[in-house]
Amino acid sequence: MNDGATTEKSTGEKSTGEKTTGEKSSGISASAADRSLAANRACYDALVDVAAGHLLAADPENVLLAATIAANFAWNAAIGILNDPRLESMITDSVRAPGTAAPQVDRSRSNGRVLHVLTHCGDIGGHSRLAWRWIQRDTRRADVALTHQTSAVPAEMLSAVARSGGGVHDLTAAYGSLLEQAYELRRLMERADIVVMHTHPFDAVAIAAANLPGVRPPIIFENHADHTYWLGLSMADVVTDNRPIGGRLCAEVRGIPAQRLSLLPLSVDAQPASAGSSRGELRARLGIPADSVIAVCVAGAGKLRPVFGTGFAEIAAELLERVPALTLLLVGPPAQGEWRDLMDRFPNRFFALGLLSDAASLYPVCDIYLDAYPISSGTALLEAAVAGLPTLSLQEPEKYSDVWTAESPGLTDPLHRAGSRGEYLERIAALAASAKLRRQHGEAARRTVLAAHTGSGWSQRLEAVYAQARRVPSADLAAVSQVEPTPAQAQYNRELLRFMRGSDEPTPFERINLPLAQVVGTRLHAELFAATIGARRSRSPLTLRVGPQWPQHRAWMLRALRLCSTNPGIALSLPVLEGAEDEALLAIVLELLGELGLDGDSCGNVSIEADELVDALALRLQFTANGLDFFAALSNQLLRRQPVGDPAPTLLADSVAVA
Template sequence: MQLLTPQEQNPILVSYDEYDAHVRHAEKLFSEGRLAAASLTAAVAASIAAHRHCGIFASPRIERILIGIGDALSGRDHAEIPVSRTKPIKSVLHIATELAPVGGLTRMISRWVNADKSRKNSLVLTQHRGPIPDHTKEAFARSGGRIYELNHSPGGKLEWALELRRLAKQFDAVVLHFHCEDVIPLIAFSDPKAMPPIILLNHADHLFWIGPSISQVVISLREAAEDIAINRRGVEPRRSIIMPTIVDPTVREKTRAEAKRALGIDPDCVLILSVARGVKYRSINGITFADRHAKVLAENPRAKLLVIGVGNPADWEPVKRAYPGQLETLPEIELPKAYFEAADIYVDSYPFVSSTSMMEAAGYGLPLLTIFDAPREARIFGINHVGLDGTSIVATSQADYEEKLSRLIRDEPYRRSVAEASHEAVVSQHTPPGWLAFLERVYDRVRDLPPPDPRTFTERQDLETPYLGEPDRRHHSIVGSSLSTDAITRSFMGMVPARDRYAVWRKLNANGYFKGKKAFHKYGPLLLPEWLKRSILDRR
């Protein structure tokens, strides 16, 4: 029998080896002066670490490469704009990679801008594809700002980084909402002292991401995220601050009974609602989210579970057939307001929590139930957010979950008392004006701190040793992705010069990535620059 190496036995180490190989290659390309190719390879390395956890949450080596690229580009930046770091913050540039049509981050950006009426807010999208959500366009228009799409301009990552650098210097502060692997802001802001203060929103707090080296302040949305930011990402404690997620103030249009009737739901049933992206309901060890509710549905025939975002998974069908009419599933819905109004109880997604939906549910006066059956060291995978921590009901096992949910179903006064606590906490801290007080503390902290020296971070060697304990050991089963390295590379190849695009295309072809794709039109467009594709496709 052939024995497996430790790397083959542990997916963390397998991922780390591939990540490390790409970082080393990016370092080599940078040393050869091939800046665009180095930026692409660094982005691929960061994507590997974000999608297939490597036992690390930050990379001084990747950021050292990107800072070096940005410094090397300084001579190409002919539009030197003086930056004042002392004047009040009246204009803010928000930076995002792309905006999903459904998702908490996209909504949070719009809500942030709508709430902060005293400032002019603008938005830069570095790699957005497709239409921009209407609520985003409306929010920035009301604020008096503009929306810029870098990937509609000729060039690639390096040219877009220079354009972002020039744009940012016209604002009093910058807020990063970007994706974990987006290298463009790191290149653009390689010299933080020459830029407006940079604030990073730690929205992907459970994933690897780049950015600590350039961030004057890092906002975390909960205590567990701040703990990882300081201890695993190298963020200085003085640069870390907690701010609640902002949600819209709730305006109920229908009573619970009216909302149920409008949706064709029996007003006398106890409606249990859960809303999240489908990936948050993945099965663990063959046990589905539906399976976890089978016993409760069997013992409570008046109860109905409605799950929005999961679609119609085949492995949920046995429970649907066993309890007809008691389990309903729907695809993602951009505005699920009607369902929140109809619900009696809200249950969190599992195994990955959905905090924004929990907060929205609290706003509608629903009792909140979540399950956290892992050690405390893995609390990044639980609900411990401002306003929810201490007011949500937390089950610690499947049996405990069934017991707590059954009590909520059967005990209406108990439901009301639990709901009141969550509602009060969320309304006071997650909606204006309470949320605005937290935002002002962020801007006050920014004014009180000097810009960071990237070398303080990039010279650290303790952050890139893969860790195999908690929470890393359960990372892959909860949020891990099977996205291949070739697929990751393909997504970036249009953002580099023609020479590098062709080199990547040849590599993908040699790897067999195009095998079975007979028509050239299926893979030939990969050789086109991203800006040209976006100019055609996004303006149809």
């Protein structure tokens, strides 16, 4: 696929309204996907409306928090758009007084200093490696700012920054307020010639910092999540992609002007990782036959699901059947479910090894690298090529968009790709049968990847990106063109939904936002969740379904019963306990009510029910004070939003923390 391919061609849609092979093979209709996309979009819009309300109230902290939650939902849910200038405008307006001019860009700075901003830097994941390798290969001093760090910073990042003469600033540890983080991040930006944003798609702190009044350096937005929704249009003077398809999506779907787009291939280490063990040790430890050819694949489980009808498990099974000499190591998914089944079906020939932080140490003792399917895994593919392994990707453009393929510079030659399942199986069989062929293909992959992703070639591209950032006008949301939706884009949105969810079901807000609940706080979280409930359904009872351990949580139950008695919009549903008599359970409830001075007539809506609730939302609360605080706040929010006489939504309560 060349760089000039249109979106219609790149998404594989043959004609307007026609289903692609991917839709047919997955057994999921376009109409079902569109309904879920619409439901997700309604939830997203409700979250954005909450941010808008706090903007009107001149509450910038809650604008940033609500925007973070809304963007995190869109990143994970697939909502039919890849950017939202409206939400980004709310963020920028919240940190600038009305009439205040946009920040000015100082392109003349020459301190030899670059600030890299990451939301989170982890041991596992390509974007963190990209950042520290960028720092290692740049001659300038590098500082790093982290806006949502939840674990220890990897040693590789600390070492790269220290060697450059810079420092790492964990804003999460220093500031509990997102607004304070934004001000501190802007202060750090003042010292830099250039800022590189490696941020997650939901990072409102970076948007706010970049748009505070005053003078700032040029900003490069490193587009590591090129396939999905992200915040960044309002701060990206230049968007740099690591593969051509990212740039095409930016131009054709995001509406970013061509002068702001650049290509910088992923930086990889020129020297392959050292082997964690010898070939003999690996074979002995796992029980691999001595004459077996070892293939390896590294990918998260989400990239291997049958998103478009066929998943990697089916491909792997057919491959192992067709090529008896092959053993396959899968790094990423644990040995459970379909992967456990494959291990049982192909003993000593298939191994699901789970997550490994040093997966590249396997490459020197393997013979072939198989790219993830149906969703490519770019960084691992490049690292395997550097190790000299022949790499092969199965890419079926008639089934899905080429967005899901690696399209990495250096590996676009047909030598490294198979266009059909039959060709894929034949090519692997040939590689398994010939050490000479493996060596030839591996040397070719290593040579082309090193040329594009390391050394002077990569450094020259980096300098060109820096020069471009100093040359172009500053980021301006008004300059982002409104792109008219096309049938091909609609098809891509359906694919994105299937990738995100593994199905066409609407995305539950509460599951996605659990990791950010503590950042948001109980009251705002309840407001946001209530907004999504209102967007999804208007008539359903708000019932607190308690977990089976309820008799053991006496103080918690007393508060829940008191809350129920004073709020007619709440119902408390207690499950029947296995082996317990109904009369005994009723006696426990009446005793608790008696402590509160209540009885069966004054307690409100309390019931003991053997059956699971029908049509219940999948929210679960812990038996904690925070859990009941959240429930109380949520019930109040829903009561404010509902017309008189409407019942409220159902909640389940037992074991998963949400507040």
